[in-house]
Amino acid sequence: MKKDYEDYCAAHGRPDRIELMLCDINAVLRGKWLPGDSLSKLTGGSVRLPYSTYAPAIMGNEVEATGLGIVVGDPDGVLVPVEGTLKPVPWMPGNVAQIQVEMLTPEGEASPISPREILKSMLERYAERGWHPVVATELEFYILRPRERGDDPPQPPARTPAAQNYDLEVVARQEAILTEILAACDAQGLETDTLIAEYGPGQFEVNFHHTDDVLAAAETAVFFRRLVRGIVNRHGMEATFMAKPYADAPGNGMHVHCSILDDAGNNIFRPDAPGTGPSPLLKQAVAGVLDTMADLQVIFAPHMNSYRRFQPMSFAPSGPDWGLDNRAAGVRLPETDGKGARLEHRISGADVNPYLVLTAILGGILHGVDTNPDLPLPIDDPEAEMAPRLGHDWFDAVERFAASDHAAKIFGEDYRHVFAAVKNDEVQTLTGMITPVEYRYYLSRL
Numbered sequence: 001m002k003k004d005y006e007d008y009c010a011a012h013g014r015p016d017r018i019e020l021m022l023c024d025i026n027a028v029l030r031g032k033w034l035p036g037d038s039l040s041k042l043t044g045g046s047v048r049l050p051y052s053t054y055a056p057a058i059m060g061n062e063v064e065a066t067g068l069g070i071v072v073g074d075p076d077g078v079l080v081p082v083e084g085t086l087k088p089v090p091w092m093p094g095n096v097a098q099i100q101v102e103m104l105t106p107e108g109e110a111s112p113i114s115p116r117e118i119l120k121s122m123l124e125r126y127a128e129r130g131w132h133p134v135v136a137t138e139l140e141f142y143i144l145r146p147r148e149r150g151d152d153p154p155q156p157p158a159r160t161p162a163a164q165n166y167d168l169e170v171v172a173r174q175e176a177i178l179t180e181i182l183a184a185c186d187a188q189g190l191e192t193d194t195l196i197a198e199y200g201p202g203q204f205e206v207n208f209h210h211t212d213d214v215l216a217a218a219e220t221a222v223f224f225r226r227l228v229r230g231i232v233n234r235h236g237m238e239a240t241f242m243a244k245p246y247a248d249a250p251g252n253g254m255h256v257h258c259s260i261l262d263d264a265g266n267n268i269f270r271p272d273a274p275g276t277g278p279s280p281l282l283k284q285a286v287a288g289v290l291d292t293m294a295d296l297q298v299i300f301a302p303h304m305n306s307y308r309r310f311q312p313m314s315f316a317p318s319g320p321d322w323g324l325d326n327r328a329a330g331v332r333l334p335e336t337d338g339k340g341a342r343l344e345h346r347i348s349g350a351d352v353n354p355y356l357v358l359t360a361i362l363g364g365i366l367h368g369v370d371t372n373p374d375l376p377l378p379i380d381d382p383e384a385e386m387a388p389r390l391g392h393d394w395f396d397a398v399e400r401f402a403a404s405d406h407a408a409k410i411f412g413e414d415y416r417h418v419f420a421a422v423k424n425d426e427v428q429t430l431t432g433m434i435t436p437v438e439y440r441y442y443l444s445r446l
């Protein structure tokens with residue numbers, strides 16, 4: 001860590017402050033500001049946070065049912081830096097640095113409720129087999145006009161067409177913002193690939209390069225969301241990765257491409273002969289992620305708003321089905337030959353915790369390889385039957401996850417309990433609120 005700090009100072013000068021960022025269960029970044037000359041406090045183990053900071057509800061409150069927080073005295077955990085994550089924050093005034101931190105348990109062990117540790121444990125399962133996942137994410141977001149109040153509805157930027165798919169003029173109108181986003185990504189080492197105008201009004205998508213550093217891929221998605229919101233806000237606008245900000249426009253998704261290499265660097269999904277279609281192992285992987293998809297839906301759609309993407313005609317895949325280069329499918333196979341043989345998981349919203357989503361997808365692949373579940377016909381096949389749609393009820397998804405053997409095997413029983421407890425608290429709080437729509441149509445009529 002000392003070398004990371006010295007390299008940072010050599011490149012950027014000594015930071016005025018260092019922002020310590022801990023990723024919680026909802027991928028909200030929580031933490032502290034540290035004076036720029038006090039990194040030794042962090043590396044020396046004297047910076048702490050309540051251990052329950054890993055698992056608050058989206059509203060920010062602790063959830064007693066998790067067994068964390070004040071019910072056990074709300075003990076502290078020691079913050080430790082993640083090597084290689086000390087980066088500049090170029091959209092902030094002054095010399096500001098950020099660094100990702102993890103928290104040790106009160107006993108000094110790596111935290112079993114850290115989303116990063118959950119994914120790390122899954123990667124260890126792959127390493128035991130001599131396998132190494134390679135992943136790439138695609139993230140969609142909307143740019144909005146600034147709002148005066150938090151409950152004001154979103155509005156797209158001026159002169160934005162209702163359907164702007166791949167419209168280069170739309171990209172040019174937001175050139176100042178988008179260019180700064182890409183420059184900040186470069187400054188932070190977030191390896192972007194392409195940037196496009198997506199279908200919705202004011203919607204954009206950034207693709208990231210494939211990488212065998214799966215932890216870094218998750219971190220890239222988390223940090224990118226912070227970066228985009230910060231830069232767009234600096235330009236007097238607002239950005240959101242909310243799953244469905246507009247009822248009549250496409251939602252924001254996070255697509256994940258995944259292949260697996262063996263120790264020799266060979267793609268285990270490639271067929272024996274080119275042009276023969278998906279290999280048996282790739283089919284097993286697809287069958288596994290389809291078989292676990294409904295049980296893990298709350299990982300791919302963690303919030304109340306997320307379920308608006310699973311309504312009919314919502315512009316998003318909504319069932320555990322698959323196809324060959326078919327974007328209507330929940331799982332798409334863009335390539336089936338050679339080094340590029342992979343699956344693309346298209347169910348997740350952009351509002352997810354990337355660590356947990358990658359864990360769920362990789363866990364589903366192992367389930368398919370180990371148990372060889374039945375694989376339905378691809379939706380491209382005229383004989384294919386329509387797959388049962390994924391649910392559109394948040395509470396049902398939480399309950400299914402809480403009782404799921406798949407969830408317990410992939411995430412562990414303890415984390416399944418913590419995640420379900422947090423989501424149940426959010427369900428009870430948010431669905432218990434009476435909305436303005438109910439007052440408008442019911443209060444004076446009934």
